[in-house]
Amino acid sequence: MENHPSEISVGTAPANKLSKAITLMVSAIVISLILMFMSFVRRLGNFPVTTLLLIPWICIVVSYPFRKVLQVEINLFSPYPSLLSPVIIAVIALFAFDMKTMTILDYHNIWLPTCIIAAVLATLLLLMTRPFGGTILFKRRSIAFFIVVLFGYSFLSTEYLNFLIDKTAPVHYSAIVLRKRIVHSRRNNYCSITLAPWGPQKYKSEITVTPYFYDEIHENDYLSIYFRQGGLNIPWYRVEGKEK
Numbered sequence: 001m002e003n004h005p006s007e008i009s010v011g012t013a014p015a016n017k018l019s020k021a022i023t024l025m026v027s028a029i030v031i032s033l034i035l036m037f038m039s040f041v042r043r044l045g046n047f048p049v050t051t052l053l054l055i056p057w058i059c060i061v062v063s064y065p066f067r068k069v070l071q072v073e074i075n076l077f078s079p080y081p082s083l084l085s086p087v088i089i090a091v092i093a094l095f096a097f098d099m100k101t102m103t104i105l106d107y108h109n110i111w112l113p114t115c116i117i118a119a120v121l122a123t124l125l126l127l128m129t130r131p132f133g134g135t136i137l138f139k140r141r142s143i144a145f146f147i148v149v150l151f152g153y154s155f156l157s158t159e160y161l162n163f164l165i166d167k168t169a170p171v172h173y174s175a176i177v178l179r180k181r182i183v184h185s186r187r188n189n190y191c192s193i194t195l196a197p198w199g200p201q202k203y204k205s206e207i208t209v210t211p212y213f214y215d216e217i218h219e220n221d222y223l224s225i226y227f228r229q230g231g232l233n234i235p236w237y238r239v240e241g242k243e244k
Contacts, residue, residue: 018079021066025081028059032089039093046164049097053157056087060124072129073142083129084146087121087153094156102163103207105200105227105235110158113232118154125150158232165231173199173225174243177217193217199227200235207239217242 032055038048063070063083071080074088104110132139175198183190191214194206217223222243230236 036093067128162230162232162234168229170226
């Protein structure tokens with residue numbers, strides 16, 4: 001008979017090792033949360049996001065002595081801490097940074113580094129943690145969530161690294177706002193604007209913007225766009241605001 005997730009026990013894991021593992025992961029979560037909120041403070045620059053990006057890898061290295069008492073799934077009924085928690089927080093912070101900072105123009109070169117990061121991180125996490133537990137349904141959901149989080153982290157990390165190591169000179173363009181709208185969906189609402197073709201962007205493009213930026217602009221406004229080639233050869237651009 002299969003165990004329900006709430007019936008997972010500590011088993012033979014030494015109590016002191018489990019206690020240290022819990023302390024480590026709680027510390028990692030607290031530090032990650034602090035860094036996530038710090039990432040919204042503009043004057044701190046890229047330091048919070050860059051550090052947050054490294055937290056999951058640091059946790060993997062530091063957690064090596066506790067590899068038998070860590071798990072990868074998020075299970076509130078289990079006594080074992082999850083090594084996936086810092087990765088989830090990093091995904092949230094990277095997503096927020098990506099939305100307010102850049103838009104990728106061409107995604108062709110993003111997939112290979114994304115897959116490499118995902119494969120390496122998945123291998124290390126699975127080697128460091130206990131096998132997926134619980135019922136068959138719970139395992140399937142945990143594996144699906146694990147894949148989504150890892151892909152999100154890897155994709156957003158690649159975007160961020162492409163931005164961080166980009167030493168190319170920005171090229172200035174102007175684009176007209178053709179349309180602005182608020183999109184309502186079952187899960188969330190977001191603001192978007194449609195831009196006329198500009199520079200290397202040969203077609204109309206719709207991008208997501210922050211509510212503040214959305215309120216500041218109007219249709220037929222000219223916006224300043226700064227285009228760069230990207231450190232990983234993934235072209236991206238930033239919409240700065242109205243032309244002065």
